[in-house]
Amino acid sequence: MDTEAVRSFVRAAELGQLQHAADELGVTQQAISKRIATLERELEVRLFTRTARGVQLTLDGQAFLSHARSIVAGVDRAVTAVRPGSRALRIDVLGFRTAQAVLLHDYWRSHPETDLDVVTLRVNDPHEVAAAVQAGDLDASFRTVTDPATLPRDVHMIHAFDCPLELLVGPRHPLASARTVTPAQLRKLRIWVPGIAPRSEWGEFYDQLATAFDLRIDAAGPNFGNEVLLDTLADSADVATLASARDRYVWPTTYDLRRIPIVNPTLVYPLSLMLPRTNPHPGLRAIINHFATLTPVPEPAWLPSWARHHAAAPTASRTPDTE
Known part of the structure; x- marks a missing residue:
């Protein structure tokens, strides 16, 4: 199976546009289309349907996506294992004008040496994002699973900021x-x-x-x-x-x-950060500590039920061990 075709499928699924996937991967839209068509012939299923706004996963495409992410993450880990240095800290945000992206940009302006890869994973169910963190496709994501008991065992969730x-x-x-x-x-x-x-x-x-x-x-x-x-x-x-x-x-x-x-x-509105429970990216510690310096929200404050226990605990005390 062509791993670049699988990568093209994953990015097209996450971005919802073949052209956006092509731009990110540095190829033409025609090349992306050919890769996905070849993959569909090999799998003997249809992975996408085209809509006026881009592409949408079929049921078979939805079933294949999590496995495809694992394939891509495995290839990336294999390449990283033999390539000098390590890849950028990859963090998922909801959008590039959201508070998460704004604060990450503020941090990066003060620490331009930080190698950041800020992405937007276009899924609404936070459990799908947790799976991407679990697979190693993401180092962290600003998403919240409101029932932490449903998180994968090897994914950790901490309070980031309010x-x-x-x-x-x-x-x-x-x-x-x-x-x-x-x-x-x-x-x-x-x-x-x-x-x-x-x-x-x-x-x-x-x-x-x-x-x-x-x-x-x-x-x-x-x-x-x-x-x-x-x-x-x-x-x-x-x-x-x-x-x-x-x-x-x-x-x-x-x-x-x-x-x-x-x-x-x-x-x-409370923001959480999902990250691997063990061996998180070493660049996360400084960013999480930066969030702990933010001005607290004015009291009295209302928070949703899943976040009220955070109100009495400082963010820094929940900083994961990245050593």
Whole structure:
């Protein structure tokens, strides 16, 4: 079996676009298509269906993906074993404007000697990401399995840092001039969070948040990305959304969007880091210690049920042994 064809399949599955996989692997889209077609003929199954937005795994493709990741990770480990030096620290983030990516970039700017490979694994189920960590395809991932008992035995999960939420609204929204808002003031508002994915930790987070404060979280419609969401907020007098205070959003100055802190209590989205239980990448220690220096979220604070035990424990005390 051609391992480069397997690698091409894995990256196309994770990125959802043949062209994106081709760009990352330094080949043409036609080469990626030929590799995958050859692999499908060898396996005698169809791995992808084409859609208007890219490619989507078939049931056979889904069944093959975890095994394919293991093949790629095994090849990478074999090459690393005989190649001088070691590969970059590979960390999965949800997106390049998320708090995880922003803080990693801040760390890297202060430590440019750090060899970082920041990737976005495009899956919603954190158990799939845990499998990638277990296979060695990732050194760490900012994902949370809300029931740690369901983690693979050789994958460890630690608390990384907390993100206070803000209300994001356009200039015509009734709360646009507020300096702060409380959760009670958010009741009956339309809080639009499109594309909340089943089996994701953020899906469970919003379920608990809505129940705790009697909020109207509207997940209707497909997620067309932050740009469309920001366009909608700028034009609307009644739509709002929730955003992490640490996320980086960019919009035209004419939008005049407002980021309003939520207080009494502060609503907190906790970020965890999944990594191998034994022999984690040595570059992780310094990054985790960096997170421990972040300014704590304002009290009082609300956290989802799976993270409340973290509130009393400093992050540094949970730093894994990378020696």
